[in-house]
Amino acid sequence: xxxxxxxxxxxxxxxxxxxxxxxxxxxxxxxxxxxxxxxxxxxxxxxxxxxxxxxxxxxxxxxxxxxxxxxxxxxxxxxxxxxxxxxxxxxxxxxxxxxxxxxxxxxxxxxxxxxxxxxxxxxxxxxxxxxxxxxxxxxxxxxxxxxxxxxxxxxxxxxxxxxxxxxxxxxxxxxxxxxxxxxxxxxxxxxxxxxxxxxxxxxxxxxxxxxxxxxxxxxxxxxxxxxxxxxxxxxxxxxxxxxxxxxxxxxxxxxxxxxxxxxxxxxxxxxxxxxxxxxxxx
DNA sequence: TGCCAGGATGATG
DNA sequence: CATCATCATGGC
Numbered sequence: 001x002x003x004x005x006x007x008x009x010x011x012x013x014x015x016x017x018x019x020x021x022x023x024x025x026x027x028x029x030x031x032x033x034x035x036x037x038x039x040x041x042x043x044x045x046x047x048x049x050x051x052x053x054x055x056x057x058x059x060x061x062x063x064x065x066x067x068x069x070x071x072x073x074x075x076x077x078x079x080x081x082x083x084x085x086x087x088x089x090x091x092x093x094x095x096x097x098x099x100x101x102x103x104x105x106x107x108x109x110x111x112x113x114x115x116x117x118x119x120x121x122x123x124x125x126x127x128x129x130x131x132x133x134x135x136x137x138x139x140x141x142x143x144x145x146x147x148x149x150x151x152x153x154x155x156x157x158x159x160x161x162x163x164x165x166x167x168x169x170x171x172x173x174x175x176x177x178x179x180x181x182x183x184x185x186x187x188x189x190x191x192x193x194x195x196x197x198x199x200x201x202x203x204x205x206x207x208x209x210x211x212x213x214x215x216x217x218x219x220x221x222x223x224x225x226x227x228x229x230x231x232x233x234x235x236x237x238x239x240x241x242x243x244x245x246x247x248x249x250x251x252x253x254x255x256x257x258x259x260x261x262x263x264x265x266x267x268x269x270x271x272x273x274x275x276x277x278x279x280x281x282x
Numbered sequence: 283t284g285c286c287a288g289g290a291t292g293a294t295g
Numbered sequence: 296c297a298t299c300a301t302c303a304t305g306g307c
Contacts, residue, residue: 026288027288118288121287121288121289122287122288122289122290123286123287123288123289123290123302123303124287124288124289124303124304124305125286125287125288125305125306126287126288127287127305127306128287128304128305128306129287129288131305132304169303169304169305170303170304171302171303171304172290172301172302172303172304173302173303174303176290210290210291211289211290211291212290213289213290213291214289214290215288215289215290216288216289216290219288265288269288
């Protein structure tokens with residue numbers, strides 16, 4: 001991964017990365033598409049516009065410190081996705097799935113934001129998740145420039161009442177958010193520490209939050225805690241995604257099951273997987 | 283109108 | 296341990 005500092009931002013050469021695929025595949029809910037290869041988002045209280053043409057990424061307005069501390073890990077620019085994709089492309093079942101969206105990276109989102117986002121996501125659809133998260137930030141997050149808002153802190157949400165959350169229209173999930181906020185704010189749930197626990201212990205800790213079931217826990221682990229080995233392939237991919245692997249699971253699942261899961265999800269939602277899975281189930 | 287959407291929960295066989 | 300109704304909301 002090469003990069004250089006420009007007066008108006010950071011330019012990165014990122015092979016095997018597609019901005020549109022990465023930001024629209026359903027792993028994040030706070031990016032707005034301004035055009036093809038052109039997005040605006042807020043991460044960790046910082047606003048940015050990102051453009052991509054070919055394999056060149058432009059982080060508009062970011063300085064070197066921003067890049068090193070935030071955007072470089074956020075976009076997971078140091079992982080060898082070429083090798084991962086190649087490994088998956090050798091598998092007969094996984095190959096067409098990976099080929100549908102070969103440029104997906106797993107974003108390293110803030111754990112607290114991931115927890116809230118995927119609490120809201122349960123039994124919900126992506127456009128509505130986005131609108132609820134947007135209202136959550138506008139109502140309880142710190143205002144930034146251009147009418148944007150930071151994601152609200154756990155402390156800010158910990159003292160909020162159900163009545164105050166009502167305008168979000170997030171339904172029965174509102175008490176889940178408050179429970180999570182209180183547990184994080186009072187130190188009962190240390191997300192930084194949980195991220196470093198063995199996978200099964202981290203799971204168990206996350207599940208202590210109301211509304212965090214098997215699915216949400218894996219999403220927080222993968223998208224908010226950098227655990228690429230989340231979504232255990234043997235119990236998850238086969239059962240939940242409805243994908244069968246007659247030749248057995250490819251070896252890459254051992255260390256990047258989460259990425260494979262995201263590929264499969266995107267493919268089953270937007271790609272030919274929709275029809276294929278329907279035929280299988282009927 | 284009924285069904286679905288990045289599910290989880292509590293009750294019941 | 297498996298199944299099942301229920302939960303709030305909005306789009307189709």
